[in-house]
Amino acid sequence: MYPVDLPAVGDTELKSASEHYLSSLDARSSHNEWFQSSKTSKVAITAANVRQLPMFEDDQPACAVLALHPPDDQTRVVALYLHGKWWRLDDVLRTSSKSRCGLVSVQSITERVIVFLLSQVVERPPLGEVAFSLHPRSESCKVLWRNSQAVGFYTIKHKGSLCDSWSSCCYLLPVLDTVLVRRSCRGRGFGLQILEDFCSSFSTEEFLGVSSPISPSMAAVIRRFLQRHEEFRERLYEVEAPGGWTQRRNIWLNIQLGRYSLRIKEESGPTSGQTQQIRGTDLTSPSTCNMNAPLLTASAERQIKPYDVNRGQTSQSSQLFGTGCSSAAHAADVVDSEPLTGPQITERALKSKAALSTKHSSEEPEEMQRGAKRAKVTHRANVQHCATSLK
Secondary structure, three states: OOHHHOOOOOHHHHHHHHHHHHHHHHHOOOOOEEEOOOOOOOEEEOHHHEEEEEOOOOOOOOOEEEEEOOOOOOOOOOEEEEOOEEEEHHHHOEOOOOOOOEEEEOOOHHHHHHHHHHHHHHOOOOOOOOOOOOOOOOOEEEEEEEOOEEEEEEEEEOOOOEOOOOOOOEOOOOEEEEEEEOHHHOOOOHHHHHHHHHHHHOOOOOOEEEEOOOOHHHHHHHHHHHHHOHHHOOOEEEEOOOOOHHHEEEHHHHHHOOOOOOOHHHHOOOOOOOOOOOOOOOEOOOOOOOOOOOEOOOOOOOOOOOOOOOOOOOOHHHHHHOOOOOHHHHHHHOOOOOOOOOHHHHHHHHHHHHHHHHHHHHOOOOOOOOOHHHHHHHHHHHHHHHHHHHO
16 A cells, blocks of 8 residues: 555644654654665654655645655655655555556645655756746646556646636636656657646637647647647647736647747657646656656746747747747738737638748749740739738
């Protein structure tokens, strides 16, 4: 039996057990206990080596879990205190229940500990990258179980839920907020499985969102998903809270316009697709999205650099608009002066993009050997055709 398989405990019980254990450590004067962290090493269980880790964002009342760390490195966790004993991290992430398979909704506080462990401890990003922030206590989560192990999770901002704790703004559509797949399990199609589960869970909703910014690896996963599920091309949007039309960007349109720097390697193979959010850093290493970036989505706190598809570098227009699109792609959005909303944006922009491409190709003579008169007539006909297309 593992912690997640034991009888559920509440926040109050977890807090009181942690405080009682800390008090007992302070009372000890000698004869320290030891925790066997591996076959070759062990860590002394002392008050100096134990600390409380807060589990939730802006948590009132506070809820924390006890963590044991080596005396020389307080940032490294070797065990958690649950159900009256110390557990190795790998054991906290395991289950003996055969019913835990695939994506399972988080219900108990121990399952929330697993989400916390994956986002804050086990999948810590490399030095210099932004880590996941703590999730709110009320965040809706699902843990991905594979071969009796927790290999990832994703969180959802439900339609109508508050965007933050200091305003009255609510989300206007369901949003896939954070996605993470463990590094050792990426490239097996789990990111695609998460995205399919999210979309199928809200099949009756007209529009669905993915938190902005979307990481390159998450963009690759979404592209693969939309190639398979054309019915979601007009329904899936990159959004910023609360998700009004001025805060939405159609993902399929932006993929076609080259506004995402896709990680093609992450997507290669029939079942790959692990690379993003979103509340952390990149959906392969922690949003992230971010989904060595996590398969994260998107509440990522690290902005993805714009990418110029023409020159392979950041363009001036990309820096101004923060979209990573070329000037030609941006022009396609403003061909019409009348305001457009919803799916009309996708259709009109794609038509404009096709017309612009035709115009560029028409300026290249088909045969350099033909006379100037023939070239002039051909050019005039193509210009007329472009004008008709732009209308």
